[in-house]
Amino acid sequence: MWNGARLAFLPLAEYLAIGAIAVLGLGLAVSELQISARFADVSLVAERIEYGKPVSANSVAIIAADADEIGELGVCRSDIVLAGAKTVLQRIGNYDEATNYPAWWSALTAAKTYLGRALACLPGDGNLWLRYAAVDSTIAEGPEKAAKLMAISAMHSPADESDLLARVYFWNRFRPETVAAGRDVARKDVILAVQIATPADVRKAFPTVSPALKPFVIEAAKDISAQRRRALLRAGFDPDNL
Amino acid sequence: MSVELKKTFVTSVFAAAAVLASTSASFAGTCVATGGASQELLDAARNNPARLISSYGSKDAMSDAIRLLVATDTTLAAQVLAAASGPGVSADQKAGMGAGLARAANICEPQNAALATEIQEAVAALAATPADQAANRDLLTAFNSGLGQFATAATGAGAGAAPGAGAAAAPGVTGTGAPTGTGGVVAGADGLGIGQGDGSLSTNASDNARTINTTNTTNTTNSTSTFNTFQTVVSQSPASI
Numbered sequence: 001m002w003n004g005a006r007l008a009f010l011p012l013a014e015y016l017a018i019g020a021i022a023v024l025g026l027g028l029a030v031s032e033l034q035i036s037a038r039f040a041d042v043s044l045v046a047e048r049i050e051y052g053k054p055v056s057a058n059s060v061a062i063i064a065a066d067a068d069e070i071g072e073l074g075v076c077r078s079d080i081v082l083a084g085a086k087t088v089l090q091r092i093g094n095y096d097e098a099t100n101y102p103a104w105w106s107a108l109t110a111a112k113t114y115l116g117r118a119l120a121c122l123p124g125d126g127n128l129w130l131r132y133a134a135v136d137s138t139i140a141e142g143p144e145k146a147a148k149l150m151a152i153s154a155m156h157s158p159a160d161e162s163d164l165l166a167r168v169y170f171w172n173r174f175r176p177e178t179v180a181a182g183r184d185v186a187r188k189d190v191i192l193a194v195q196i197a198t199p200a201d202v203r204k205a206f207p208t209v210s211p212a213l214k215p216f217v218i219e220a221a222k223d224i225s226a227q228r229r230r231a232l233l234r235a236g237f238d239p240d241n242l
Numbered sequence: 243m244s245v246e247l248k249k250t251f252v253t254s255v256f257a258a259a260a261v262l263a264s265t266s267a268s269f270a271g272t273c274v275a276t277g278g279a280s281q282e283l284l285d286a287a288r289n290n291p292a293r294l295i296s297s298y299g300s301k302d303a304m305s306d307a308i309r310l311l312v313a314t315d316t317t318l319a320a321q322v323l324a325a326a327s328g329p330g331v332s333a334d335q336k337a338g339m340g341a342g343l344a345r346a347a348n349i350c351e352p353q354n355a356a357l358a359t360e361i362q363e364a365v366a367a368l369a370a371t372p373a374d375q376a377a378n379r380d381l382l383t384a385f386n387s388g389l390g391q392f393a394t395a396a397t398g399a400g401a402g403a404a405p406g407a408g409a410a411a412a413p414g415v416t417g418t419g420a421p422t423g424t425g426g427v428v429a430g431a432d433g434l435g436i437g438q439g440d441g442s443l444s445t446n447a448s449d450n451a452r453t454i455n456t457t458n459t460t461n462t463t464n465s466t467s468t469f470n471t472f473q474t475v476v477s478q479s480p481a482s483i
Contacts, residue, residue, distance in 0.1 A: 097348065109302055140305050140341030141387035142333050142380045177383040 032077075039080050042067045046083035049090050057094040064091035068110055071117035081118045082125075088114045089131060092138075111135050126157030127166065134170055141175055147182030154185045161197055168193045168205040172213055179212035187216045194220035195228070199235035209242045217242060271316040273350035273357055278314030279307075287311050291321035292328055294339075301338035305384075308342025313349040316357045319364045326381055333380040340365070340381035344388025362389075 036043075045063040048055050067084035075081065088111045095104035115132040122128055133149035150167060157163040171179055171186045179186050190213055193202055209217055221229070221239035232239060272278065279287075286293055298304040312318050325331070326339045343365055350358035365385050368378040375382065 097345070101345075105306060112302070137387065140301050140334075140337040140384040142301070142337035143383050144333055144380070145337070175383045175387050177379055 035075055039070060042087055043083045046086040049086050060087060060090050060094055064088045068114060071114045076121035078122055081121050085115060085118055108135060108139055124156050126153040126163045129153035129156060130163060130166055141178060143178040143181035146174060146178045150182050151185045154189060159192060164189055164193055165197055165201050165205040172206055172210050176212040190216035191220040194239055195224055199231045199237060202232060203235045203237040206237060214242050271357060273313045273354055279310045283311060284315055287318055287321055291325040294325045295331055295335060301334040304335055304338030305341040308339055309345035312343055312346035316360055319343060319361045323364060336380040337384035340384030341388040344385045
């Protein structure tokens with residue numbers, strides 16, 4: 001009797017469970033679609049920026065304002081969050097301190113806020129950490145803090161070529177005190193870049209090697225092959241003549 | 243005296259008065275003609291520098307506020323520095339103060355270089371000895387960095403010649419970059435996007451003459467601009483995200 005009642009009850013429970021899961025799944029799908037639709041313009045503009053297509057300053061300003069909402073709403077989808085990051089960073093370039101400080105400052109601090117939220121969503125993204133370091137240091141460069149943020153970036157993406165070269169680029173622009181504070185990470189980044197990164201990109205990362213990084217470049221150059229040296233020279237980067 | 247002569251005389255007197263007025267305004271130590279900090283804020287900072295710390299706790303807020311306060315009354319630089327050397331000031335807050343002072347100097351530089359120099363000299367006093375430099379490293383680093391950012395923006399270094407930018411495309415990851423300079427001037431693709439195009443300003447040491455020397459005990463400040471292109475590339479360079 002008991003078994004029969006159980007058998008009769010179970011299919012209904014299963015149906016209900018399946019139904020509930022389906023409704024939940026549908027709800028989630030609709031929610032994701034809504035988010036995609038809501039921030040479609042951000043993704044589109046980010047893609048244009050990424051592929052070097054022209055985007056007007058006005059468009060960047062409008063879309064970046066949209067992107068600010070990504071963080072405010074707590075959206076945590078990597079494609080949306082990273083697209084938003086691209087636009088809020090691009091917005092900084094719309095202004096400069098000399099001619100429009102309020103807008104420049106506002107864009108800078110908004111980017112910092114955005115990146116802080118983005119990192120809460122994607123704490124393992126070395127590039128986001130790097131960008132946060134760059135923005136925070138532009139607001140006020142504190143050697144220890146900048147070095148620490150760069151170290152976290154290096155920890156998450158120690159050898160990703162784009163992140164590595166980007167870090168080298170910023171190490172090269174930081175004050176010597178910051179390079180000194182992050183000496184080990186900076187040294188490792190520079191040596192790795194000189195030894196293995198695409199030569200043309202090494203040259204771009206080092207338009208001019210800063211005095212603080214020169215010892216690391218010299219150290220790296222001691223261990224590169226003749227072939228590698230030739231490749232760097234062909235690309236316009238002479239590690240022996242800085 | 244002819245009417246024409248009288249007119250000339252009166253005009254000259256007014257012109258002289260105007261020059262004197264502007265000169266005295268300069269020596270009053272303000273670099274902000276309009277939109278400066280309120281008298282209330284100025285008085286608060288002047289009378290109780292320690293309140294700068296409590297009022298503007300974060301690095302960002304402190305940098306922004308000090309920029310305006312000191313640009314409005316450059317004599318406040320001394321109060322800011324006094325507050326920076328007080329107890330319980332974090333490294334972040336010191337960096338904020340340094341950046342704020344640098345930006346105040348940046349405001350003064352084009353209109354009254356003497357006041358900008360006064361600010362720089364006040365900060366330079368913090369770097370008198372290696373021990374001082376070590377103790378004030380955060381403030382000095384942010385100060386020197388802040389001076390450089392403005393020089394780049396003011397000279398338009400970011401535009402066109404900008405360190406390549408934008409969307410910097412990482413090799414094999416995100417395609418070509420879209421360098422945009424300060425002001426949103428599109429400067430053309432730059433491959434990796436983190437290099438500098440031709441004509442961009444150098445970043446080597448010889449360009450850093452306006453900054454305060456913290457590598458030896460001789461403090462030098464001069465009016466040569468620092469061309470640190472850092473600020474213009476934050477939005478532009480490593481864009482592989």
